[in-house]
Amino acid sequence: MKHKVIILTIIFLLSTSIATAGNFEFNDISYDHWAYEEIIKMTEAGIVEGYPDGSFRPNSLVTYGEFIKMACEVAGIKSYFPKTEHWAEPYYYTGLNAGYYTQYDIDIKVLDRSIPRGYMALIVSSMLEEYDLKDYDNILNRIEDINVRTPYEHHIVRAYSSGILAGYPDNTFRPEQPLTRAEAISVIYRLSKIIEIEEPEEPKVSMESVITSAPEDTITLSMLNYDDNVDKYNEQIIAILKQTIPNEADELFTAFIDFASKQVEGTTQGMRKQYFGDYPVLMERIWDTLRIFIFPVGHTNSTWDTEPGQINEFFF
Numbered sequence: 001m002k003h004k005v006i007i008l009t010i011i012f013l014l015s016t017s018i019a020t021a022g023n024f025e026f027n028d029i030s031y032d033h034w035a036y037e038e039i040i041k042m043t044e045a046g047i048v049e050g051y052p053d054g055s056f057r058p059n060s061l062v063t064y065g066e067f068i069k070m071a072c073e074v075a076g077i078k079s080y081f082p083k084t085e086h087w088a089e090p091y092y093y094t095g096l097n098a099g100y101y102t103q104y105d106i107d108i109k110v111l112d113r114s115i116p117r118g119y120m121a122l123i124v125s126s127m128l129e130e131y132d133l134k135d136y137d138n139i140l141n142r143i144e145d146i147n148v149r150t151p152y153e154h155h156i157v158r159a160y161s162s163g164i165l166a167g168y169p170d171n172t173f174r175p176e177q178p179l180t181r182a183e184a185i186s187v188i189y190r191l192s193k194i195i196e197i198e199e200p201e202e203p204k205v206s207m208e209s210v211i212t213s214a215p216e217d218t219i220t221l222s223m224l225n226y227d228d229n230v231d232k233y234n235e236q237i238i239a240i241l242k243q244t245i246p247n248e249a250d251e252l253f254t255a256f257i258d259f260a261s262k263q264v265e266g267t268t269q270g271m272r273k274q275y276f277g278d279y280p281v282l283m284e285r286i287w288d289t290l291r292i293f294i295f296p297v298g299h300t301n302s303t304w305d306t307e308p309g310q311i312n313e314f315f316f
Contacts, residue, residue: 026056033058035182038189058182064088064119065111067179068095070188071123075195086111093287100126117183118152118175124164124191125155133158145172164190203229205236211293213301219244219294226260226290237292245294248276252292259283259313260290270315273306280304 029036039056043049050056065088072094088111095101100123139160140146146153156173159165164187167173206222214220221240223233237256241249259272260283272283280300282293306312 026050026054028055029058033182035186038186039182042185042189056181058180060181061114061178062181062184063112064106064115065091067115067120067123067184068092068100068106068111070184071095071100071127071191072098074188074192075127095123114178116176117173117179118150118156120179120184120187121156121159121165121173121175122152124162124187125152125158127191127195128158128162128164133161135161142171143167143173144170145174150175162194164194203232205233205240207240209293210291214293215296215299217296218299219292221292221294223290225288227288230260245276245279248279252276252281252294256283256292260285262315264315267315270313273304273312274310275306275308280306 026039029039033039035058039058065086069088069091072091075098077094077098089108092106092108092111096103101119105122106119136157139157140148140153143156143160146156150156152175156165156175160167160173165173203223203225206224207220208222209218209220210222211218211220221237223229223237226233234253234257238249238253241253245252255272255274255276259270262268262270264270269285269287271285274281274283276294278297280295282295284291284293
């Protein structure tokens with residue numbers, strides 16, 4: 001995902017926020033608190049809330065899940081994944097798909113753990129795809145506790161260069177120190193000044209193939225975030241099918257609707273192999289992404305364990 005410059009509106013919520021402070025003043029933050037302005041502005045905008053006792057708790061620690069959620073929402077990218085047992089998993093996979101980190105950087109098992117500042121820098125830097133890093137060596141030399149051996153050193157320096165991170169008065173960054181609630185709000189506030197939320201595109205069926213081994217004349221229909229755009233996608237699907245395989249279009253569309261709405265033992269992820277006329281067709285659902293692969297007549301391979309008249313379907 002690419003970001004431009006200047007944001008007009010941001011909307012995000014801290015998952016740990018419980019109740020609004022009402023008058024946007026908190027009993028544990030004074031005017032001279034270093035993040036007072038950011039906290040009040042975010043509160044007045046309805047972006048963050050306080051607690052029922054009138055506190056904000058600026059020194060409470062922020063988890064991986066909470067910061068990833070804020071990062072995804074300030075970037076304007078919607079979670080394309082269904083609700084799971086853990087509230088933060090959809091945001092985790094969304095950030096993963098956006099390229100903010102890999103599963104080797106941040107494992108899904110750490111969502112409830114406090115996020116260290118170094119990992120915060122990784123996410124922030126990865127969101128600045130178009131940012132031109134300047135004065136790398138000078139910035140690195142100014143940070144007392146960061147060197148070329150520090151994990152995510154490049155990301156830390158990049159975030160410094162953008163102005164989003166400033167470190168501490170003693171010229172340290174403290175990459176292993178947990179991120180606090182006030183620090184997270186301050187970082188997200190600065191991030192909102194640099195990246196722009198792009199207007200979401202109208203959902204449309206993509207026609208590019210994602211199976212590299214498929215024959216060139218395979219017809220591939222891909223639908224991202226299908227569940228939130230069922231009507232818009234279905235209208236496009238039937239139109240494409242009637243243009244490409246008119247004799248089998250209605251039957252295939254009916255089968256697709258059945259597959260797309262099916263849930264087996266609590267999961268909607270699965271595959272379905274079936275012939276429509278002489279066409280071998282594979283339907284696939286991974287989270288909220290659905291695809292239809294219409295292979296050319298006569299196509300088979302080592303995994304096509306299906307005969308005409310059979311429906312080979314499984315969920316995982």
